[in-house]
Amino acid sequence: MMEKLLNTLKIDALVVGGGIAGMQSALDLADQGYQVAMVEKEASIGGKMIALSKVFPTLDCCSCITTPKMSAVAHHENIHLFTYCEVQSVEENTNGFKTTVLQKPRYLDADACTGCRMCEYVCPIDLRNPFDLNMGATRAVRVPFSTAVPQIAVLDMENCILCGKCEKACPVGCIDFSQQPKLFTLQTDTIILATGFETTKRDAKKEYGAGELHNVIDGLMMERLLAPTGPYGRIIRPGDGKEPDSIAYVQCAGSRDKTLGVEYCSRVCCMYAIKQAMLISGSLPLADITIYYMDIRAFGKGYEQFFQNARAMGVEFVRGKVAKITQDDHQNPVVRFESTDNGSKVSERTHDLVVLSTGMLPSYDTKPVYRIPAGDDGFVYVPEPNSAPCVTDREGIFVTGAAAGPMDIVDSIVMAGAAAMESAAYMSEKQDQAEIHEQAEESEMEVAHV
């Protein structure tokens, strides 16, 4: 099916990355009638956003925003989705860009799989589920998560004992253990990079327990705990399953921190911590929530009001840098901090659970494949941010979303529209120039005839 598509269809734009930014760019291009190919390295689109619980400042459930967009991408007649694929190389030619893409093996026939999950149910091995930040379980063969698009299983050969149970259980006989990776090419006029971000690793900071304290988690883990589809189905701490009574947030855990080489602000952590605090007080009304912070950066539309609401709800904001986190004999994290509001006194407080408000890091170096350099912060370099925020220093290739620096969902979606605009305008102008060129050639020929 794919071969037929690639041979017969002229594709205008390639969108690399199927997170919220990539999806929005693809939709905004496809709605204008352009043919769009979307390449996503994971087995499902949805990016980081699909794993979140509810989103600030509206507190909509994240699924309500993401899943319909995922569905729209999957069903759009002008969007061609390639999941579990990675771009290998990009060649420039007279027609634009020729991109070589690697289709990683799912070890099953993707066209035949119905996503019934029979394979997953019979698979004997339980594995840590990366979608739940390793807190929950999954199997060696599985549909990545309940709202995955496409609803197609993927087999993890690294953790498979090749027992063949899934093959027997599959009602459509689609398992294929000997599937091999495949290469294919896409010829497009433009490319939009929507490669997103990573978050600070939980073990990045020795002072914060180096990832060894089980009740010190990161922001994304808390998102999963709060999500209705989360690993435990409730908020309990991963160390011993206790329902926490006192929860602390440590802001700038990985941002504005020279020791980690991250000098910038990650832009979303203040707001997600405040949002999580509000959601926790909804689920655990008696819990005490403390946010240790340097500056609260509630800058977006409706954000300051959101922050003030959290304050009014009783969330405690303590200004001060957390120096160290240890734990007591009952696995309770002990936070040592210097309170600047209290005469720079150093104090210690014990909590049941500590959430590190981890920041955003660049996830993908565009230099080797796209020959596009990174800025000092490691995110994709944008030469003229004030006049062309999505234009990279390579003509025809655009960038959007958190690939171009930390950004929240609202700003990513707006920037995704801008990237779609830039690439569409680029294509129209190229078309116009080609026509002018053709006309000029024609008139020259006429002259020659005379």
Next chain:
Amino acid sequence: MNKKVEARARAEKMKQLRKEHKVTVKRTQGLLKEQKRIHRDICLTIRDTPKTIPEIAEVMEMPSHEVLWHITALKKYDVVAEEGMCGEYVLYTRAEEEA
């Protein structure tokens, strides 16, 4: 007759594949064996009385965070179920066998 041939061919193919993925298969088989033992022990521990994570951890002499993970896996695939709370901890029990 035909079926037998097919089955043999399939068995041969799987054998071949297992050889190809020798390292990961062996590692995973070890993991699976250990996992099965733990799951059996957990189920035994909570068979008669529902228990909390620290209680199970104490009986099994296993770190509580690991117990929680196994319980989470067993719960996801309907082997274990929650049965109320004991203080700040959830009680876990065997899930009812499906009819």
Next chain:
Amino acid sequence: MSESTNPKKKEEKDEEVRIGVYTCYCGGNISDAVDCEHVKKVMTDLPNVVVSRTDMSMCSDAGQALIEKDIKEKGINRVIVGACAPSLHEQTFRGTVARAGLNPYLYHHVGLREQDSWVSHGDYRGATCKALNLMTAGVAKTRLLAPLEPIRLEAEKHALVIGGGVAGLRTALDTARRGIQVTLIEKSPFLGGRMAQLGKVFPTDEDACATLDKLIQKVASHPKVTIFTQAEVTGVSGYVGDYQIKILQQSRGINNDIAEAVLDADMPKVPDAFNYGLTERKVIYKAYPGCYPPTPAVDWAHYNGEPIIVNGQPTIFYNKPKNFDLKVGAIVVATGFKPYEPRAGEYGYKELPEVVTLPQLIRYLELDKTTRTLTWAGRAVNDIALIHCVGSRDTEGVHEPQADGQVNNYCSRVCCTATLHMANELRERFPDTNIYDFYEDIRTYGRGHETYYQKALEGMVRFLRYRGIERPEVVAAPEGDTHPVLVRAKDSLSQGEEMEVAADLVVLAVGMMPTQVDELVQMLKISRGVDRFLAEVHPKLRPVETAVNGVILAGTAQGPMTIQESVAAASAAAVKVAVLLGQGEVQLDPFVAYVDPEKCDGNGACIEVCKYEDAIKMETVTINGKDVKRAVVTPANCAGCGGCVSACPNRAIDIQGWTLDQYDAMVDAIALDLWDLMEVPA
């Protein structure tokens, strides 16, 4: 490609109604407050209901697939979903049923979240019972749904952009680049907006005017863009794809022959708003050197009609405003912001000459870019106090309201970085100055912004942190003091100690306020948020669109933004215009009035109440060989308001998709007492 089997389907009216009911958990948003499983169970027993299901999120691909499957496999021919507000996902589910081959209008949406779960604070039984009523009413309506066809109209491939600042310019350029005709109107005589008033800007330290000029040149030279300055919208009618706009344009007053000479002429002067009143300018003026259009303009508000000697000739200038009409398919509102104007006495503003706003200081430094000594009001400036959050992050009941009774409780987003950018510039240009920065939180959030904070810290800017409600105080210094003003604050960085800073200059980092566009808001029927900025439909689903189809927002009219963010928002607005008008056709929902000619007696009551032009009129039709008058609706002009429905004494008019019969059925169901069905434990 679309099947127009409408008449046939009407004949098949007797087909069995088979309803699928879907109750969404909304990821907990609904199911936390409503027993969705109980709703599902009760719905199963209603007449015509063939399936009733729940799902964690119906709008997900899997949820939608469930509906599609039921349509195909269970012969469902009417669908109702109880979920979030229809404004979010009604369109999503219409698409779902259409994909499964059903007419998209055989779908009904019930807003269980906004109308029930989100407003039922912890009353689980009450909320569940209300959900039963809402859903039962929905099913009652669903039973009576009939297939409809959307109204398809030709769209004018022409957009109007209101506002000639950076956002408007960018939208105009991008829209034109996509082959769509653009008319850009600007109220003032010159393009560039607020950005033209800035000097070097973050995060690149580029010259704002140079960047702006490049953009203006591109817009002005684009063959698809027409620019009108000194122009305003005075009337709007029509709908997406076909808006009629009335525009009023003032005369420029100056022709090119005297463009140079007039600037040298003697004439009255007025405070120069471009420099926030720091300087004066003539009543015939150019906003700034290199502005566009380059021809000077007469400031009609201040020109007194007296002759001015130009080239030795006494010349009188006349304003002959022009009215003209435009036909456009979409409207982009890029009306921008204005800096917050502190009230007299706020931090000593307007009472102490040494208190200025940040925009004023930027202009002041731009007026003489070369000087290496900073003076203010004739005095050398050594100590400068910067105060953040002036006109931002105010609290109702704590901070004094503005003239209209409002307080700005929002963060203006740009002022922290702009202030620190200024602090660094001051330290660089005037290395002997001492700078004191009074703040509550430093919000240098954007890419490259934190660097300014770091640089300021390293550059010996002294930071003093006050608490939200204990803001600094600015007072005149006692006679004979070394400095003219004193700034006092409790500094939490110095153990809450009361600090007093003697300053030569106090700079207020004022926030952003929406431009006053009341009339435009009314004409366009768009809405404002509680912050008084223009409101989008939803910050994530439709971040640049208003609730009025075809009216789109760009830039700071919508809320505080940096230049970079305004530009991105402007391009995002242009993309929506391109999607809307690119195909040359727009589709409208067919929820318009329809007259049953058999019931109509031609009394004309409907025409009297109709507020829309050419929406309903009397026509002579022949019925049974007799010529009679009957009301006829022009669907494209009908807004579906229902005024005519209530005026008709014969029940001859209905709004398609929302008929009186459907309302009757819904009201009957809403009124049912369903407590008996509540066997949920409290």
